[in-house]
Amino acid sequence: MSAITESVSTAGRALLSDRARVLKSMAFGDKVFALLTLSAAYLVLLVLAGIIISLIIGAWPAITTFGLDFLTTSRWAPQLEPQPILGALAPIYGTLISSFIAMLIAVPFGLGIAIFLTELCPHSIRKPIRLAIELLAGIPSIIYGMWGFFVLGPFLANYVEPGIVAVFADIPVLNSVFGGEMLSNLSLFNASLILAIMILPFITAIAVDVFSTVPPVLKEAAYGIGCTTWEVVSNVVLPFTRVGVVGGVMLALGRALGETMAVTFIIGNSFKISSSIFAPGTTISAAIASEFAESEGLHQSGLILLGLLLFVLTFFVLAAARLMLMRLEKRAGA
Amino acid sequence: MASYAARQRKSTTVMALCLLATMIGVVWLFLILFSLLWNGIPGLTFAVFTEMTPPPGEKGGGLLNAIYGSLIMTFMGVGIGAPIGILAGTYLAEYGRHSKLTPVIRFINDILLSAPSIIIGLFVYGAVVVPMRSFSAVAGSIALAVIVVPVVVRTTEDMLLLVPNTLREAASALGLPRSHMIRKVAYRAARAGLITGVLLAVARVGGETAPLLFTVLSNQFWSADLLRPMANLPVTINNFINNPDANWKQLAWTGALLITAAVLSLNITARILGASKDGQ
Numbered sequence: 001m002s003a004i005t006e007s008v009s010t011a012g013r014a015l016l017s018d019r020a021r022v023l024k025s026m027a028f029g030d031k032v033f034a035l036l037t038l039s040a041a042y043l044v045l046l047v048l049a050g051i052i053i054s055l056i057i058g059a060w061p062a063i064t065t066f067g068l069d070f071l072t073t074s075r076w077a078p079q080l081e082p083q084p085i086l087g088a089l090a091p092i093y094g095t096l097i098s099s100f101i102a103m104l105i106a107v108p109f110g111l112g113i114a115i116f117l118t119e120l121c122p123h124s125i126r127k128p129i130r131l132a133i134e135l136l137a138g139i140p141s142i143i144y145g146m147w148g149f150f151v152l153g154p155f156l157a158n159y160v161e162p163g164i165v166a167v168f169a170d171i172p173v174l175n176s177v178f179g180g181e182m183l184s185n186l187s188l189f190n191a192s193l194i195l196a197i198m199i200l201p202f203i204t205a206i207a208v209d210v211f212s213t214v215p216p217v218l219k220e221a222a223y224g225i226g227c228t229t230w231e232v233v234s235n236v237v238l239p240f241t242r243v244g245v246v247g248g249v250m251l252a253l254g255r256a257l258g259e260t261m262a263v264t265f266i267i268g269n270s271f272k273i274s275s276s277i278f279a280p281g282t283t284i285s286a287a288i289a290s291e292f293a294e295s296e297g298l299h300q301s302g303l304i305l306l307g308l309l310l311f312v313l314t315f316f317v318l319a320a321a322r323l324m325l326m327r328l329e330k331r332a333g334a
Numbered sequence: 335m336a337s338y339a340a341r342q343r344k345s346t347t348v349m350a351l352c353l354l355a356t357m358i359g360v361v362w363l364f365l366i367l368f369s370l371l372w373n374g375i376p377g378l379t380f381a382v383f384t385e386m387t388p389p390p391g392e393k394g395g396g397l398l399n400a401i402y403g404s405l406i407m408t409f410m411g412v413g414i415g416a417p418i419g420i421l422a423g424t425y426l427a428e429y430g431r432h433s434k435l436t437p438v439i440r441f442i443n444d445i446l447l448s449a450p451s452i453i454i455g456l457f458v459y460g461a462v463v464v465p466m467r468s469f470s471a472v473a474g475s476i477a478l479a480v481i482v483v484p485v486v487v488r489t490t491e492d493m494l495l496l497v498p499n500t501l502r503e504a505a506s507a508l509g510l511p512r513s514h515m516i517r518k519v520a521y522r523a524a525r526a527g528l529i530t531g532v533l534l535a536v537a538r539v540g541g542e543t544a545p546l547l548f549t550v551l552s553n554q555f556w557s558a559d560l561l562r563p564m565a566n567l568p569v570t571i572n573n574f575i576n577n578p579d580a581n582w583k584q585l586a587w588t589g590a591l592l593i594t595a596a597v598l599s600l601n602i603t604a605r606i607l608g609a610s611k612d613g614q
Contacts, residue, residue, distance in 0.1 A: 027511065030512055030514075033512075036421050037421045037422065037424045037429055039421075041421075041425040041435070044443050044487060045438075045439060047446060047480060048446060050457060054460035055456060055457065058456070058460045109358065112351060112352040112355030113359050116355065120353065121356075131602075132363050133359055134601075134605075135598055135601060135602075136363050139594060140540070140568070141544075142568050142571055142590070143593065144366075145575075146586065147369060150373075151365075200359060228345035229345050231345065233348075255448055257450070258451075258452065259450070260452040265576075285452045289544060292459075292548050293547060293551065304456055307452070307453055307456040310453065311449070314448075314449060314450055315445060318444075318445045322444050
């Protein structure tokens with residue numbers, strides 16, 4: 001009798017200790033998994049820190065050599081002996097101008113498409129059109145560059161740009177902005193146009209998203225007092241979503257500033273600042289992409305410094321964009 | 335105030351312009367696809383998949399080494415980046431939901447998501463290529479992984495936040511430890527979304543060129559050595575475009591067609607997967 005009790009209680013104890021062991025291992029696994037996710041999250045912060053630190057280290061020789069002159073010098077002579085002269089003015093100018101022109105083209109188009117999709121488009125074709133626009137965003141940028149180089153560039157230089165040059169030939173100021181005796185397939189304007197096509201989907205996608213946050217009652221009320229579609233869009237939808245639209249536009253601007261492969265092929269990589277947008281130019285990313293692999297020493301450091309400038313520039317633009325979009329999200333949630 | 339007819343006219347004009355903008359946008363996609371098909375298909379022979387990239391001036395040849403290298407590096411980049419991204423996204427959506435760290439990481443992640451990819455290339459050059467003293471496939475894969483992480487973090491967090499809390503509570507009520515609850519319940523409920531995120535990341539890095547330019551370089555020959563420069567499609571296309579050689583130009587178009595076809599079909603697959611989830 002006592003032997004039976006003994007064996008039962010042994011089995012019970014064994015069961016209990018098994019249970020404790022399993023629970024313990026589960027608790028351990030729990031901790032490990034939690035720690036893993038936390039360290040992966042920290043890794044995201046580390047990547048950002050790593051990018052900044054490695055760029056500063058790489059750029060340090062150029063920073064100490066050129067100082068602030070780097071920003072104001074327009075000469076780029078990496079082969080000069082005994083010491084190269086490097087100035088970032090031309091690539092900075094090209095980056096800003098090409099992005100500006102691209103935004104000038106892409107913003108009205110992107111908003112127009114978004115208005116069409118949210119206000120006018122029949123439901124049955126809304127999805128295919130959105131898909132087509134979003135697929136534009138999926139095409140790798142080198143494909144855009146290649147297409148611009150082989151197809152769009154020659155087309156513009158042969159058929160479109162001579163016409164524009166002729167139209168503005170007799171108007172002062174504009175004839176130098178749209179001027180050019182020797183039109184080439186490679187120019188700042190061509191690069192801007194390709195950039196515009198690339199960022200169009202971003203603007204459209206975000207604009208469609210923020211337009212759909214407008215409460216239907218607001219629009220219905222406006223329609224109810226006899227507003228036309230355009231009046232509803234311009235007086236209700238756009239004011240309501242202003243912050244979000246600006247955020248989306250800045251997000252696209254961040255893309256445009258840093259875009260590399262689409263621009264490198266068609267901008268001409270010339271470090272000369274020209275008044276004409278039909279002349280070749282360069283951007284920060286195009287300069288890095290085309291020269292970095294063959295660079296060394298101070299030249300390479302100068303290119304990394306260019307990269308640092310680009311990163312700082314896009315960081316602020318993107319941060320501002322995100323803050324604006326977050327403000328809109330908060331309001332939509334409230 | 336303008337007459338109703340005038341207002342109506344103005345509205346119609348603007349809406350017609352919006353329609354025009356949409357048509358131009360859609361036509362543009364087809365223009366690009368059309369020129370890719372037009373120029374790429376004539377070069378699409380069996381040799382493209384069986385022969386190596388030719389030296390300049392020589393006829394024939396294919397893209398085998400470049401296709402192989404691209405597959406390997408995309409696979410490795412996603413293999414490194416996706417688990418990190420899923421874990422970090424899990425932290426944001428599960429453990430750190432009320433932590434002060436979460437909004438900071440989310441914000442930084444969103445910035446990394448749209449940071450210029452050439453900067454990632456510079457970073458990996460400084461952090462991997464210089465210490466290793468060699469361009470290598472490993473460096474290229476790490477550069478791609480850095481691009482994959484933010485994409486996957488974002489989709490993972492979004493998808494996990496869509497999982498109803500009642501599911502989590504039910505699992506916890508049964509006594510499941512939190513990590514089991516996340517892996518057995520939350521991951522399973524969000525599975526389609528997580529896969530979509532990884533597919534989108536593959537599509538994103540599949541055509542990335544800028545971060546590879548000075549991390550792997552490229553290689554004209556077959557190389558399976560991960561510590562050496564390796565051929566890859568984007569950089570091969572990049573090198574072939576800048577050359578007057580007609581054979582190279584043809585191969586560049588064919589390579590571009592292959593990349594675009596792969597990337598767009600991944601995009602569409604991811605979308606279908608995501609949409610079928612919405613429908614449930």
